[in-house]
Amino acid sequence: MKLYQHSAQQKLPISLDEAWKFLTDANNLKLLTPPELEMKVLYGTERGMYPGQLIEYSVKPLPLYRTNWVTHITQVQEKEFFVDEQMYGPYATWHHKHFIKEIPGGTLMEDLIHYRLPLGLLGKLGAPFVKKQLEEIFRFRESALTKHFGEFKNQ
Template sequence: MKLYQFSSQQKLPISIDEAWKFLTDANNLKLLTPPELEMKVQYGTERGMYPGQLIEYSVKPLPYYRTNWVTHITQVKEREFFVDEQMYGPYATWHHKHFISEIPGGTLMEDLIHYRLPLGFLGKLGAPFVKKQLAEIFRFRESALIKHFGEYVENAPIQKDLQATQKHEILN
């Protein structure tokens, strides 16, 4: 099974405290997820984010196919990063690192995802579709965050432009 990698960067025109508060509230996942995935958060959002937290939601990654997805928050370093790993869901492996750092006029948000696809050879055939779907999800997230916080403007005092860069790599 191949290990795939997806990464994204986005600049937000908000303080690191505001970014942390928003990004660590699992209830905001629905706002950041394309409506066609029909995400429903079911469990685990009663408290702020903490190591050991389990979050359960359901998604519809394919037409007529809904699945539950349980993620485990394995690491949290306040105002710097958190890591979620899939315990159960549509991927064979899912490891997602979320980083934030202060930049002039806002916050840089970085995501690094490592994932493996299920179903062996069939999963490998579906890899281009999954890669495209992840890119679309992160493009949606970029526009949702611009709509929510406005655009980041270089060297502006906490103002806004969500400059997203994305890349995919296959790790052998």
Template structure:
């Protein structure tokens, strides 16, 4: 089975603390998921994120296919990263690393997802025209949802070079 990867980055105009609090609350996943996927959190949100946590969702990844998805939070480093792995769901393997770091004027969010598809050769055949485009759509939706919630990141201008230009 082939291992596929998705790698995304997004800059957010919020503090590291705000980003961490929002991104580690599983209840916010519904806000970051396209509505047609009918994401519902079923279990596992009674406490803050911690290693060993199990979170169960109901999700409709395709119009004709609804399933439960159980993720296991395997690693958490406060205000730096967390990792979730699918225990049960639509993929043969799902390993999602979420990184955040402080940047001037905000936070950089980076996601690296490695996944394998079930159904052998059939899974491999649908990857380029069904699975990959759907995952890209989900991450584009998430990007726009975060912009809608927090605004567009704008890099702060370098005041020292601006002052230098004025003096010259």
């Protein structure tokens, strides 16, 4: 099965501390997720982020299909990066690395996702749809973060 990749980056006009606090609070995912996905956090957010943490969400990736998504936080390096992997959910494989670093005027946030699709050949045929959906999700997230924190001003 093919391993696909998606990457994104965004500059935020906030401190590294503020970015870390916001991005590692899974309860903020609802703000960053398009409403049509109807994301709900079910459990696992009672404490701050830590390696070994399990977080369960309910999500609607397709109009008539709702599923639960269980994320395993596998690595955390405070104020540098964290990694989540899907244990159960809509993908055959999902490995998402979140990096942040201080830059003049704020924080640079970078995402690198590797994923595989389920359903063999049928999943492969749906790859362009999934790629487009991921691009739309990250555009929404970029807009939501800009709305929440303001526009990054180039130095």
